[in-house]
Amino acid sequence: MNPTSLGQIDFGSPLILAPMAGICTPNFRLLMEDLGAGGTVSELISCHGINYENQKTMDMLKIDERENRVGIQLFGEDGESMAKAAKVALRSNPKFIDINMGCPVRKVVTKGGGSALMKNIEELAPFFSNVKAAIDVPLTIKIRTGWDADDVNADKIEKIALNEGVEWVAIHGRTRAQQYTGLANWDYIEEFAQNATLPIIGNGDLHQAHQARARMDATNCKALMIARGALRNPFIFLESFKDGAQSQNSLFTGDDYFEAIDRLYQYTCETYERERTILVQLRKLLVWFAAGFPGCAKFRGSMFASQDIEETMKIAQAYYTGLGNSPKKINYDEVFMNSGHG
Numbered sequence: 001m002n003p004t005s006l007g008q009i010d011f012g013s014p015l016i017l018a019p020m021a022g023i024c025t026p027n028f029r030l031l032m033e034d035l036g037a038g039g040t041v042s043e044l045i046s047c048h049g050i051n052y053e054n055q056k057t058m059d060m061l062k063i064d065e066r067e068n069r070v071g072i073q074l075f076g077e078d079g080e081s082m083a084k085a086a087k088v089a090l091r092s093n094p095k096f097i098d099i100n101m102g103c104p105v106r107k108v109v110t111k112g113g114g115s116a117l118m119k120n121i122e123e124l125a126p127f128f129s130n131v132k133a134a135i136d137v138p139l140t141i142k143i144r145t146g147w148d149a150d151d152v153n154a155d156k157i158e159k160i161a162l163n164e165g166v167e168w169v170a171i172h173g174r175t176r177a178q179q180y181t182g183l184a185n186w187d188y189i190e191e192f193a194q195n196a197t198l199p200i201i202g203n204g205d206l207h208q209a210h211q212a213r214a215r216m217d218a219t220n221c222k223a224l225m226i227a228r229g230a231l232r233n234p235f236i237f238l239e240s241f242k243d244g245a246q247s248q249n250s251l252f253t254g255d256d257y258f259e260a261i262d263r264l265y266q267y268t269c270e271t272y273e274r275e276r277t278i279l280v281q282l283r284k285l286l287v288w289f290a291a292g293f294p295g296c297a298k299f300r301g302s303m304f305a306s307q308d309i310e311e312t313m314k315i316a317q318a319y320y321t322g323l324g325n326s327p328k329k330i331n332y333d334e335v336f337m338n339s340g341h342g
C-alpha cells in the first residue's frame, strides 16, 4: 500500500472510502481506515442544516480525533450558505471540504443542490470561489459524468474547478439521469482523467477487490473511490493490495470478520451515546458484511429480531466465528443498494 498525495492531501493509499449517507459516520470511517482505506469522506451534510444550527446536522460534523484523513462533504445550492457552513465545518478539523455535486435525489436536486449544480455551470466559478475563500483546507468536489447523456460535461466542470483552486475531482461514472442503473462508464472516466489537469478520483462499480486492483494497475486516475463494495466486503481495501486480489473469494475468515466487528462495536459505542442509535448502526453493517456467507439470510432475520446490543453481538459472534473458512459467494449480478446521494 503506497501513500498517495493528491494536491496537498496525503492519503495512506490510492483507495479511498466514498461518501455514503447514513453509513460514513466516524465509527465506520475509523474501521475502514484501520482496514486499509487511504482516506474517507463524511456523508453529505446540509449547509442549511448547519447554518440553522440544527442539532442533528451539527452532530454529523463530528470527527473522531483518531481519524487521520477525513474530509467533510457539504451540499447546498448557493455559494454564500455553503461558505458559511464550511467555516463551521472547519471546527471539526477535516482535512478537506468536499462539495456534493452528484446527489441525484429529487428533494436535493429540485432545490438546486447535488447533481443540479452540474446543470448551470456558468454559476459554478463564483460558487466555488465563495467556499474556497472561506476555508483554509483544500476544497474538493465529487461529481457525476453529467446531468444526462446529452449533457456530459465533467470536462468543462474540471476546467472551472481548476481555475478556482479546487484540489481534485472525484467522479462517479454515471449521469444523474442514470441514477444507479447501467454500469459506470469507465471509458469516459479514463479519458476524462487523461485530459484533466487536476487529480481525478475514479468511482463506480468497483465491487470486488480484484476489480479495484485491476483498475489501480491500469488507470489514468490518481486514486479510486469505493462505496458499496466496502459494505459487503469490509476487507476490500486490504484485499485489493494483496496478490490474491485476483480471486473472487475473500482472503479473510469468519474470525477475521468478527475481530473487525468487535472493533466496529467499540468505535460505535464511542461515537454514539443512545443505545438505540448504536444498535441501528451496528445491525445494518453486520448484516451487509455477512452477504454471501452461508446462512446469511437466517442471520439477517435473527439480527433484526434481536432486542439489544448485547444480544446482537452474541448472535454475531456465534455466526461469524462459526463460519470457519467458508467462502463468500455473492451474486454480483443482483442489484445491491441502487440508490444513494451521489
Ligand SMILES: Cc1cc2nc3c(=O)[nH]c(=O)nc-3n(C[C@H](O)[C@H](O)[C@H](O)COP(=O)(O)O)c2cc1C
Pocket (backbone or CB within 6 Å): 018, 019, 020, 021, 023, 042, 043, 044, 073, 100, 101, 102, 103, 142, 172, 203, 204, 205, 206, 207, 225, 226, 227, 228, 229, 337, 338, 339, 340, 341, 342
Ligand atoms: C447508500 C448510499 C449513500 C450514498 N451517499 C452519498 C453521499 O452522501 N455523498 C456522495 O457524494 N455520494 C454518495 N453515494 C454515492 C457513492 O459515494 C458512490 O459514488 C456510488 O455508490 C458509486 O460507487 P460504488 O459503485 O463504489 O458504490 C451514496 C451511495 C450509496 C449506495
